[in-house]
Amino acid sequence: MRSDAARPAAAGRLTPALDVLALLAAGAPVPGCARRPEVRVEDAWVRSAERTSLTAGYFTLVNDGRVPLVLASVSCPLAADTRMHTTVRDRGIVSMHEVDHFDVPARSRLRFRPGGNHLMLIDLRTRLLPGASAPLTLRLGDGRTLEATARVRS
């Protein structure tokens, strides 16, 4: 005759280890082991503006996910208007153009950096001194928003 009572005890002893393996296999966060979000903003900074009411901002939007996304707009409460620009070189002439949105494919990075894509922060409400910070809100095409803190530097 088989002993049913022995089985649950044995299974119970194995369960904790199996649970952790199942969590790892599912990619779930394990306590004490923080994971970076798949979609995130890195290296956000804004050029200091002590005498002008206009400056530029930069960041990297990381999309480590399997789904493409769209960067629809960026705003900063320290500026009356924030626009996304790209820099274009055509036969030696450098100009910048406003961009309505950026497509960010799955597993890619969208970089804003000097000489390339950049934010224009227009009609600053305050001087931006090195060491200060400026909050940025990135709005995605699906309605999600990402908050970032940009360091002000010269």
Ligand SMILES: [Cu+2]
């Ligand atoms: Cu510009």
